[in-house]
Amino acid sequence: MLTILFEIILFAMAMTFLMAWGYVKKQRQSEELVGDLMQNCEKKVRKAFKKNDFLSYVELSEMIKGTKASLFWSKKKAVVNDPTGILDTILTEMMSKGLITEGKQKTYRWVQGGDL
Numbered sequence: 001m002l003t004i005l006f007e008i009i010l011f012a013m014a015m016t017f018l019m020a021w022g023y024v025k026k027q028r029q030s031e032e033l034v035g036d037l038m039q040n041c042e043k044k045v046r047k048a049f050k051k052n053d054f055l056s057y058v059e060l061s062e063m064i065k066g067t068k069a070s071l072f073w074s075k076k077k078a079v080v081n082d083p084t085g086i087l088d089t090i091l092t093e094m095m096s097k098g099l100i101t102e103g104k105q106k107t108y109r110w111v112q113g114g115d116l
Contacts, residue, residue, distance in 0.1 A: 029071065033078040037069035041080065042090050049100070049110040057106035061087050 041064045048055055048063055061083040070077040080086055091108065094100045100108045 025073075029074060029076065032071060033069055033076060036071070037067065037078045037080065038086060038090065040067050040069050041083075041086050042094075045087075045090055045094070053110045054103075055108055057087070057091075057108070060091075060108070 044064050044067060045060060048060065064080055064083045064087060067080045068077055069079075091100065091102075095102060098111060100110055102108055
């Protein structure tokens with residue numbers, strides 16, 4: 001009798017934990033989507049700088065336009081329609097790390113020795 005009661009309590013605790021974990025995951029879903037989207041866009045920018053050391057803002061914005069991100073456990077997807085906000089964030093972060101330098105008329109140059 002005591003073992004059955006103990007098993008029921010353990011099952012209830014496991015179900016409560018799983019439901020709480022799912023609830024937190026759902027709350028943070030949009031943050032994870034934005035993070036994945038930023039990461040995908042940064043990968044594209046780095047890949048572009050791998051091919052060319054000198055790129056303009058317009059070239060970079062056209063490159064990341066249409067980039068998608070999704071989570072494997074969700075049907076929601078994030079797509080870049082207006083790349084200006086995301087690109088500004090990525091470029092500012094890369095400049096603060098010392099990976100790129102800004103030139104005249106919104107052009108960017110890869111700093112030699114920076115890791116791709």
